Amino acid sequence: MFGISFSELLLVGLVALLVLGPERLPGAARTAGLWIGRLKRSFNAIKQEVEREIGADEIRRQLHNEHILSLEQEARKILSPVQEPAKPVTPPVADHSIAPAPAAEPAPTEPAPTPVASPAPHDPTLPPRAP
Numbered sequence: 517m518f519g520i521s522f523s524e525l526l527l528v529g530l531v532a533l534l535v536l537g538p539e540r541l542p543g544a545a546r547t548a549g550l551w552i553g554r555l556k557r558s559f560n561a562i563k564q565e566v567e568r569e570i571g572a573d574e575i576r577r578q579l580h581n582e583h584i585l586s587l588e589q590e591a592r593k594i595l596s597p598v599q600e601p602a603k604p605v606t607p608p609v610a611d612h613s614i615a616p617a618p619a620a621e622p623a624p625t626e627p628a629p630t631p632v633a634s635p636a637p638h639d640p641t642l643p644p645r646a647p
Contacts (some may be wrong), residue, residue: 532544532545
């Protein structure tokens with residue numbers, strides 16, 4: 517785990533035996549084992565909680581994406597009839613054997629504009645002209 521070989525563990529054990537003595541070494545090893553076990557369990561619990569949170573975020577993201585996709589599909593369903601081009605309607609075929617078609621009336625023409633008459637040079641309502 518940490519890259520500690522057996523020889524290094526043996527060296528640490530011998531130093532601990534010399535420092536603590538043979539009476540206190542078994543109790544110290546037991547206490548160290550308990551603390552190491554607690555640390556491992558707490559790290560594993562934190563790791564699982566983080567993985568659970570990441571998984572929950574992924575699930576939320578997937579649900580959000582699926583919701584957006586369903587909304588887009590509904591919008592396409594609603595808008596698709598409006599955007600479809602109108603089908604060309606073919607006019608019914610006239611049967612000329614029954615009655616002749618009426619004569620076409622000439623289109624009404626607009627009357628020609630009336631010319632505006634210029635005022636007479638001697639009109640008394642106009643101001644006098646400069647020479």
